[in-house]
Amino acid sequence: MTTRRRASPRYWDAGLLKRGETWHHIRGLRALRPPLVTDERAPLFGAALEQAEQQFRAAEGVPYVSRPLNLFYGLSQAGRAVAAARTPEGEQFTLAGHGIRQIREDPNNVNPSNFPDFRAKDQPRGAFVRLAEVLDSASLPEGGTMAELWRGLYEPVLHYPLIVDDSPCMIDVMTEHPPGSGFVYTANIKYEASELENLKAAYPDIALAAEVRPCRTMRHNDGSELLALNPGIPLRRYRNTPVLMPSIGGQAKTMHPLLVWWAILHSLSMLARYQPVEWTALLKIDQSPVANAIEYLLDVALDSVPEVLYDTLRGL
Numbered sequence: 001m002t003t004r005r006r007a008s009p010r011y012w013d014a015g016l017l018k019r020g021e022t023w024h025h026i027r028g029l030r031a032l033r034p035p036l037v038t039d040e041r042a043p044l045f046g047a048a049l050e051q052a053e054q055q056f057r058a059a060e061g062v063p064y065v066s067r068p069l070n071l072f073y074g075l076s077q078a079g080r081a082v083a084a085a086r087t088p089e090g091e092q093f094t095l096a097g098h099g100i101r102q103i104r105e106d107p108n109n110v111n112p113s114n115f116p117d118f119r120a121k122d123q124p125r126g127a128f129v130r131l132a133e134v135l136d137s138a139s140l141p142e143g144g145t146m147a148e149l150w151r152g153l154y155e156p157v158l159h160y161p162l163i164v165d166d167s168p169c170m171i172d173v174m175t176e177h178p179p180g181s182g183f184v185y186t187a188n189i190k191y192e193a194s195e196l197e198n199l200k201a202a203y204p205d206i207a208l209a210a211e212v213r214p215c216r217t218m219r220h221n222d223g224s225e226l227l228a229l230n231p232g233i234p235l236r237r238y239r240n241t242p243v244l245m246p247s248i249g250g251q252a253k254t255m256h257p258l259l260v261w262w263a264i265l266h267s268l269s270m271l272a273r274y275q276p277v278e279w280t281a282l283l284k285i286d287q288s289p290v291a292n293a294i295e296y297l298l299d300v301a302l303d304s305v306p307e308v309l310y311d312t313l314r315g316l
Contacts, residue, residue, distance in 0.1 A: 016239055019060075022306040023053050029313055034085040041084040041093055052078035052309075060302060064283055065272065067298050071305070072269035075262055078309050079127050082258070085313045086134045099126020100266050103143055110271060110278040112288045116147035116162040120263040128262055135312070137256035140263060144249035149267075150293075152248050152260040154238055155300045160293035168202035168246035170238065170257075184230040186215045187244050191227040203244045204254050205231055237316050239307045258308050265301065268294070 017025070030046045037045045055074025059067050080095050087093040103119045104110070110118065121143035122129050132139035147162045151169035161169075173185040189199065191214045200207035210232030214225035235242040238257045245254035271279040285291045 015241075016303070017307050017310075019056070019303045019306055022303070022310050023056075026053070026306065026310050026313065029310075034313060034315065036087065036089065037085050038089075044094065045081050045084040048077045048080035048084070052081065056302065056306060064295050064298050065276075065280060068265055068268035068272045071298065071301050072262075072265040075258075075265055075305060075309075076127065078305075079131055079258075079262070082131060082309070082312055083127075083134060086315065095127040095130055097123070097126030098266060099123050099128030099130060100140070100263060102267055102270055108275075108278075110275060110282070112282060112290045115282060115290050116145060116150075118146040118267060119143040120146075120149065120267050128259065128266075131262075132256070132259060135256045135259070136253075137259050138248065138251035138253040139255070139259070140249045140251075142249050142251075144263065146264070146267065148246075148248045149260055149264050150297075151246055152255060153257065153264075153297075153300075153304070154241075154243065155304065156293065156297050160296045162290060162293055170246065171203075171244045172238070172241045173235065173244055175242070184211070184228050185235065185242060186218060187227045187229065189227040189244075191215070191225040199227070202246060204247055204252055205229075205233075205235055205244055207252070208233060237311055239304060240311065240316075256312070258305075258312050261301065261305050261308065264297070265305075268298075 026049060030049060033042060033045065052074045055070045055077065059070035059074065062070055076098070083093050083095050099122065100120055101123050103121050104114075104117070120140055122139050122141050129139050131137070147167075150162045151157045151167060154170045154172060157169040171187050171189065173187045175185055196206075196212065206212060206227075206229060208231065209229040211230040213228055215228040218226050236245050236254055236257060237243065243257075245257070248255050248260070268279075271282070282288050283291050283294060285295070
């Protein structure tokens, strides 16, 4: 099974919002509220978004060594707004507790070589698992490694993956309208019928698709066929782009991109807060092979998380 990442991200990048634009769009939702944000929910919705924005704006001027704290707690407050905007009427829309924790064989030994194996896992209750229910998302009941979570975000896996291999990763998909086919997507995956079952396990939305077949209009440079699918259901979206999400933690359902960011930023914030010596060592750019990847992710988060949040608040 081969996934092909685009050689250049310039076309994907062309339609992205910058953080200032995104926060203005989000601020606009506080008066023109999503349908489920009733008068009862509105005070929490507005206050949570104000705190989220302030934390993210503060993070812009904070060095990498402390930035995960602002980013995660900004996202945590944003999660309260998401719960107010997306929880069905009549259900509890407030959140309590993180709902996620870190597990590792030796809690006191985190270093560049084992950082990709650093694992996040559900707690029985809390914001992470409740938001997974609200967003119809997988969570991490069996745990997921940092390397797996990294592959669930487009920019980090495109530019600075923690492990360079052919493991399934987030793939942006193109829309096409071949005559007589209906509305389908084309993914940059080599289509081989003999490997279809492996693809279904790697990308749960392929398993759920109404139709999977070779693309009729495009091929790889080597002549092999791309995968085309008619999902029959909306695909996940990442920064206003439909994507195929990989299975994370062996789950048969995809994880919402906002929760992928949640799991990563919670993990990094826990390292920064409770293991500052090990965390600082991970960030030593002259010594640590993962330092640049972490720095890049913490930069991307400033633009990516608000845009994913904006789409999520609107139900996309």
